[in-house]
Amino acid sequence: MKRDWRNLLxxxxxxxxxxLLAALLTGQANPGFDSYYNSFSLQADAWLHxxxxxxxxxxxxxxxxxxxxxxVSFPPFPSLVMLPLVAIxxxxxxxxxxxLLAALLxxxxxxALAEDCLPDxxxxxxxxxxxxxxxxxLFLCLNGWVWFMAQNLCFTLSLAALHHAVRGRGGWSLAxxxxxxGCRPMAALMGPLLLWMLWQDLRAKKPREKxxxxxxxxxxxxxxxxxxxxxxxxxxxxxxxxxxEFGHNHLPEFQQYGAQFALSYLPQNLxxxxxxxxxxxxxxxxxxxxxxxxxxxxxxxxxVALAAWIWGLKDRRGGHTLWLLPVSIAAYAxxxxxxxxxxxxxxxNRYLVDLMPWLYFGALIHQGGxxxxxxxxxxxxxxxxxxxxxxxxVAVYNMWM
Numbered sequence: 057m058k059r060d061w062r063n064l065l066x067x068x069x070x071x072x073x074x075x076l077l078a079a080l081l082t083g084q085a086n087p088g089f090d091s092y093y094n095s096f097s098l099q100a101d102a103w104l105h106x107x108x109x110x111x112x113x114x115x116x117x118x119x120x121x122x123x124x125x126x127x128v129s130f131p132p133f134p135s136l137v138m139l140p141l142v143a144i145x146x147x148x149x150x151x152x153x154x155x156l157l158a159a160l161l162x163x164x165x166x167x168a169l170a171e172d173c174l175p176d177x178x179x180x181x182x183x184x185x186x187x188x189x190x191x192x193x194l195f196l197c198l199n200g201w202v203w204f205m206a207q208n209l210c211f212t213l214s215l216a217a218l219h220h221a222v223r224g225r226g227g228w229s230l231a232x233x234x235x236x237x238g239c240r241p242m243a244a245l246m247g248p249l250l251l252w253m254l255w256q257d258l259r260a261k262k263p264r265e266k267x268x269x270x271x272x273x274x275x276x277x278x279x280x281x282x283x284x285x286x287x288x289x290x291x292x293x294x295x296x297x298x299x300x301e302f303g304h305n306h307l308p309e310f311q312q313y314g315a316q317f318a319l320s321y322l323p324q325n326l327x328x329x330x331x332x333x334x335x336x337x338x339x340x341x342x343x344x345x346x347x348x349x350x351x352x353x354x355x356x357x358x359x360v361a362l363a364a365w366i367w368g369l370k371d372r373r374g375g376h377t378l379w380l381l382p383v384s385i386a387a388y389a390x391x392x393x394x395x396x397x398x399x400x401x402x403x404x405n406r407y408l409v410d411l412m413p414w415l416y417f418g419a420l421i422h423q424g425g426x427x428x429x430x431x432x433x434x435x436x437x438x439x440x441x442x443x444x445x446x447x448x449x450v451a452v453y454n455m456w457m
Contacts, residue, residue, distance in 0.1 A: 060177055064167050067181040071163055071188055075156065075197070078446060082453035084198040088152030089145070093117065095202035096134040097149045100142040103135070108295050117202065120296070120303035127295050129303035132288065133238025134205050151200025155208055159197040162212035163188060166416070169219040173420035179431055182438075187416045190441030191357045192404030195449045203399075207409055210239035214246070214413035221250050224257040231280035238288055240410055241302065242391045249384045249414075252376060310396065317394045325393045329405065343444070345452045348398035348405045354448070355408050356441040360434045361415035361422075367430070368422030381418050385411055403452040404445055 079085035091097075095117050102110050109125040120129040128135070141149040166187055170180035188194070193211060196204040213236035220229035233250055236243040254277075258270055289299035296303060310316045331349040334342045343350055351358065365382060368374045374381075392398075392407045399406045423430040451457050 059168065059171065060180075063171065063177065063180045064164060067163060067167050067184045068160065070181070070185055071159070074189060074442075074446060075159070075194070078194060078449055079152075079198055081450045082198060084152060084453065086152060087150040088154070088200050089148045089150055091149075091151040091200055093201035093203070094147060094149065094151055095119075095128045095130065096205060097138045097142050097147045097151070099128040099132065099135040100139045101147040103139070104142060108291070118304075118307055118309075120306035121308060122296060122306055127303055127306070128202075129307050130202060130206055131238050131241055131302045132291055133235050133284070134209055136238075137209065149200075151205065152198070153200075155197050155200040155205060158205075158208045158212050159188070159193075162208075162215050165212065165215035165219040166413075169215060169222060169417065170420055172219070172222050173417070176428070179428070182431060182435075183416070183420065186360075186434075186438040186441070187357065187412060190438050190445055191355050191412050192406055192409045192445065193412065194445050195403045195452070196406055196409060198449070198453070204406075206239045207406060210236045210243060211409060211413060213239065214243065214410075215416075217246075217250055218413060218417050221253045221257075224254065224261070226254045226258075226274055226277040227280065229254060230277050231284075234281035234284040238284060242388050242410065245387045245391070246384050246414060249377070249380050252380055256375070314396055316396055317391070318396070319394055321396055322390075322393050325395070325398055328398065329393070329408075342457055343403070343448055345403055345457055346401060348402075348407065351405050351408060354404050354441070354444060355412075356434075356437045357412055357415045357419065358408075360430070360437065361419040363434070364419040364422040364430060367424045371424050373424065374418075374422045377418070377421060381414065385414050385418075388414075401452075403448045 076085065093116070095114075098110055098114070098117075102108065109127050110119065111126075113119065113126050118129050119126040121127075137154070138149055141154070163184060166184040167180050170183045171177040174180060174183070193208075196211070197208050198204075200208075213232045216232040217229045217236060220226075220232060229250055233243065233247060258274065262270060288302075292301050292303075293299045296306065304310065304316050325348070329348045329351045331344070333344075333350050333353065336342055343354070365378070368378055372378075388411060389408075392410070395407070419430070448457075
């Protein structure tokens with residue numbers, strides 16, 4: 057399919073305009089060389105100096121403590137991204153610029169994915185802007201702080217994995233997915249969906265070829281995921297003696313106050329996630345800025361994707377994704393809801409942002425007709441979501457709520 061670059065230019069201009077305005081109003085409009093929360097750059101710098109640990113404590117960062125040594129407790133792929141920049145700048149890397157570039161790459165894949173999936177490609181900018189600006193992502197991509205950088209990259213890499221899968225580019229899709237796992241390990245749960253999509257594309261292109269021969273001919277697609285998996289597990293083993301331990305279980309927080317994941321956290325997290333806004337004595341609405349809340353209001357892609365899925369069920373549109381996609385999303389959401397916290401300081405339910413690329417994909421492929429019906433009734437919802445995200449982001453960064 058030939059790209060309509062006007063879609064990309066319009067979407068990019070609209071996103072950059074709102075991003076820049078939000079950055080100016082929140083004090084984030086700087087390149088980020090002096091970021092205080094630069095764990096990934098510190099880790100990359102330690103690697104370049106032949107160390108796995110950071111060599112000292114940074115009390116304002118979340119660091120795993122093992123035998124008196126301090127390690128970055130987050131999955132390591134973002135440090136690979138920062139490695140060449142650290143080689144040039146040292147640990148004072150331009151983190152905000154990296155966050156913006158990651159967002160723009162995600163924007164490209166969001167537009168391209170919509171163009172590939174929608175009957176009318178002219179609707180791609182509407183869908184991409186709804187995804188990027190109306191569902192919690194804006195808050196995360198205004199800077200390169202460690203917590204947000206991991207989710208920003210996972211968001212972009214998830215969109216890339218989906219876009220390449222729709223195009224049948226299995227090597228690129230699985231490489232992007234494996235990189236996303238190295239940002240947010242729960243993304244591993246989306247692997248079966250991508251594999252099924254790629255398999256269906258292969259069978260459609262070569263229906264008469266034997267399954268075994270077809271699989272062998274695409275064995276090279278596994279190269280990047282295998283190499284990244286070996287890197288993740290070797291690093292984990294060298295630091296923590298466990299190939300599946302990225303470090304969070306060694307945080308003092310989870311050593312003192314309870315396990316990182318437990319089913320017992322589920323009821324409270326679920327009720328908190330769908331809580332109602334509060335109101336101050338003057339009658340002004342107060343939205344949550346700690347952990348999570350009001351997802352029904354702040355993450356409207358949930359409802360639009362659900363409507364599209366119901367539409368898809370009615371029209372039997374989407375094939376096996378009609379069950380595989382919601383099952384995968386539900387499994388991912390379950391893991392999130394079993395976490396001891398729901399993300400601490402934030403606006404827009406940042407843990408749910410991980411799910412948005414997949415919900416977006418479902419909304420694109422499951423909607424009926426030419427897509428205009430879904431756009432028509434969901435436009436007010438999307439505009440309200442964008443307004444709430446913008447003003448809420450500005451308010452929370454300025455500590456107004």
